[in-house]
Amino acid sequence: MQKYKKILKPFIYSVVFIFLIIISYRSAKPRYKPENFTDIFNDFSWLGNWPKWLDFPLMQPLNSGFDWLIVEYGLFFEGINNFLLGLYTSMKNSLVGLPWPIVIALVVLITYFASGRKTNTTVMVAFCTFFLGFLSPRYWDKCIMTTCIVVIGMLLCIVVGIPIGIAMARNKKVRNALLPILDLMQTIPSFCYLIPGILLFGLGAVPAIIAIFVYAVPPLIRLTDLGIRLVDKEVIEASEAFGASKKQTLWGVQIPLALPNIMQGVNQCTMMSLAMVVIASMIGTRGIGDEVLLGLQQLNVGMATEAGIAIVLLAIIFDRITQSYGEKIQERTQQKKKI
């Protein structure tokens, strides 16, 4: 039985391989392939250059599949679009409508409580926020737009990513199935999903949010998975030995102990979101990224650099807030020994 299993997999692979070659041969245009199938084995000239009939037809089915998706599920995508756009515009409008000192005060308040009342971090973040507008008044509103996109993208990542990460940690099969998908999401060039994003959701903030999700959710999923799996096995055994159900172990022990790692994932997630926002400006997403783009298009190095600095400041603000919140949690869960 075990020997069969060893042979079975290579056998299946080779059957699939031959099947793919037959498909490519059959779907090739008549002028590209020999008139008779058996000619292949008489005339070996096709071994020289890559023969045109050995071309797997992937483009056409993908295109037609995409068209079918738009026609059949257009309403579904429009629903998503309207929801995300509504969220974005209401958030953006309320923040842009506020006087700028109040926005700075809000950021300061959030930082102060998220960091566990650390004055250092709070003062630094306050300065960075002030400098966003101080660099150029135009930047203020644009930074708010960018922030809104990043925050909504992050929320989407957290809502979807953390449960998936937990599922991965608890089930080996789920992990084996998802890891290649995560690899794919991280390596596929961003334009490959930015363009379909435009076709599905139109220009603007929503495709940027979707792109952020695709690009930034893998590290969060991975770190959540890792964090849950790194929880001391004996502690979990202890929990089970006292008769905790799976749910009680998960919420009472695993998640609290994995929280520092999960927060690290959220932090990584924000940093990658910000990187994506700049790329997204190329598909017409409004925000601080289009200042960089504008500068580059006009070969205005100063302008591009100035906008670049603004993005760095924004990154520092996000990083400080999430990082210090993570540290605060870590202090609570892993009290250092007082000597």
Next chain:
Amino acid sequence: MSKIEVKNVYKIFGDSPSKVLPMVQDGASKEEILEKTGHTVGLDNVSITIEEGETFVCMGLSGSGKSTLIRHINRLIDPTSGEIMVEGTNVMSLDKKNLIEFRRHKMSMVFQRFGLFPHKTVLENVGYGLEVQGQKPEERNKVAMEKIEAVGLNGFEHQYPNQLSGGMQQRVGLARALATNTDIMLMDEAFSALDPLIRSDMQKQLIDLQSKLKKTIVFITHDLDESLRLGDHIGILNGGKLVQVGTPIDIIMNPADDYVKAFVKDVNRARVIKAKIIMIPANKTNGIDKSNLIKVEEDQFLEEFLPQVVCNNANCEVVDKSGNIKGYITNKELQSSLTKS
């Protein structure tokens, strides 16, 4: 009815244990199995019975399967084959829900590296067993405080585990196991990670607690002195097989094989043998010189009165707690019991 019965338990680790099981049952050795199939034999036909109120110590070196065995009793690990009966219920027949109930009310566990929850205070840790049972915070804190007092940790209840020393952490582990007030306590190398002084301290505390509570304790250790000190019965495991089961004296006096012999070779016998074990009963004491006698209690260890015997060159008179003479010990008995075989 015995409290815990483990019947012919086999445990094989690997991809398809059930296929390897017949080989193990036919008597193939652990090394053979590993070489031929890549499976590891954890337990090989282990059967033990543990009576109510006794401390059963399971001893063996690392890799002998002792930690695997203790995890079978509360089914943290499922056996490949065999039965485990606790108070007459077959643990293997329990479904998920009943297993959880069983773990909540029948037994508690203490771990080698403590297994405390670093994000909970001492009080919350001790009350954890009650928390998962769904008790209200006030009730469980009350019980938890009692147990914290019982192990002598008053004043530390709002600290976090890693603010405490190793010995104190294990006291928290002990209090947590006591808090659910179960009849059975499983202790997996509970004192092995502690340094010697604190270890003997904890052993004493456990003996004191046990004399009051009379729980059924399954204790795992690799330390022979510890097992002799704590155990009413000792089971010695080697390579997943149970080599010998017996009282401490059995183990020392009649080691079953070379493995056990090597184990007991360096034991300080005077420390583990009690007077009543080697005494000659009072009615068979013709011809003993009774002119120069030292009184010893029957539960005293030899080392406690040995110096006196040597100084005075005297024989011993063994008495019970109320002073009745139970028997005598002469130099001959001392000599034969202390000589290493």
